[in-house]
Amino acid sequence: xxxYYEEVKKLIxxxxxxxxxxxxxxxxxAWFFCLAIFWNFYKLTTKDLILDWGSVILLFLGIGxxxxxxxxxxRMLYIRxxxxxxxxxxxxxxxxxxxSLISEIKYSLNNIRVFSQWTVGILTTLIVLTATIFGNTxxxxxxxxxxxxxxxxxxELNSLMMSSFNSSQKDIVSLIYENAFGVLLLLxxxxxxxxxxxxxxTFNRRQVLSILIDCKYLFELDENNRDSKSSETx
Numbered sequence: 148x149x150x151y152y153e154e155v156k157k158l159i160x161x162x163x164x165x166x167x168x169x170x171x172x173x174x175x176x177a178w179f180f181c182l183a184i185f186w187n188f189y190k191l192t193t194k195d196l197i198l199d200w201g202s203v204i205l206l207f208l209g210i211g212x213x214x215x216x217x218x219x220x221x222r223m224l225y226i227r228x229x230x231x232x233x234x235x236x237x238x239x240x241x242x243x244x245x246x247s248l249i250s251e252i253k254y255s256l257n258n259i260r261v262f263s264q265w266t267v268g269i270l271t272t273l274i275v276l277t278a279t280i281f282g283n284t285x286x287x288x289x290x291x292x293x294x295x296x297x298x299x300x301x302x303e304l305n306s307l308m309m310s311s312f313n314s315s316q317k318d319i320v321s322l323i324y325e326n327a328f329g330v331l332l333l334l335x336x337x338x339x340x341x342x343x344x345x346x347x348x349t350f351n352r353r354q355v356l357s358i359l360i361d362c363k364y365l366f367e368l369d370e371n372n373r374d375s376k377s378s379e380t381x
Contacts, residue, residue, distance in 0.1 A: 148255060148352070152248060156355050158239055163230035166354040167223060174219045181212040231362045235369075242366040245359050252356045256349055263345045270337030278333070 159166070188205040234240050 149248075149251060151244065152251065152355070155240060155248060155359070156351060158234060159230070159355060159358055162233050163227065163358065166351075166358070167227055167230075170219065170223045170226060174216060174223060177212055177216045177219060181209060181216060184209040184212060227358070227361065228365075231358060231365055235362060235365060240362060242363070245363050245366065249356060249359050249363065252352050252359070256352060256356070259345060259349055263341050267338050267341045270341070271334060274333060274337065 184205055188202060188209060191202045191205065
């Protein structure tokens, strides 16, 4: 990324503290409490089929919490718009530089996305290849051991395996599901890991990009307002 990107990122952080995630935290926290309150209200009313004082209090708390989420959302939008407006009014960013920086960030994010896709493909291939080699080796060893056993030893081994299976108190379907889940988790691990790292690595760029897009719209709205005023004066 360019030095100008770093400068703009510092400017955004100065005007819009940590990309507004402080306000978002309280917004999502309020939604969590709101859902918890309404869930408890639902359980109380469906259990007793009457509205006691506890249910009424929960209802008003839920309504108040819901109203707070609406207020907090409007506040978040206002703070974001004010931060973008201050950056524009200070002259620290101009429309041409915003457009160039948006293109730069999008290009960078696209390259990271392509690299992540290649990484996931390579890691998945390596995992499948390793599992295949290990599985083939394991079954060859098992086959060699079985051929080396006598008939009496085979009966003892079968008896031991059956007793171990019965003591586990699991049916064959449960064992199949557990093993299938383990295989799916193993295959999904590179996907989860890669995209989690990608999300953390590109967090700042995605936040800066969204704010710059807001600034771009403000530039366009300001230009439209100037055009409309000039047409009215003419």
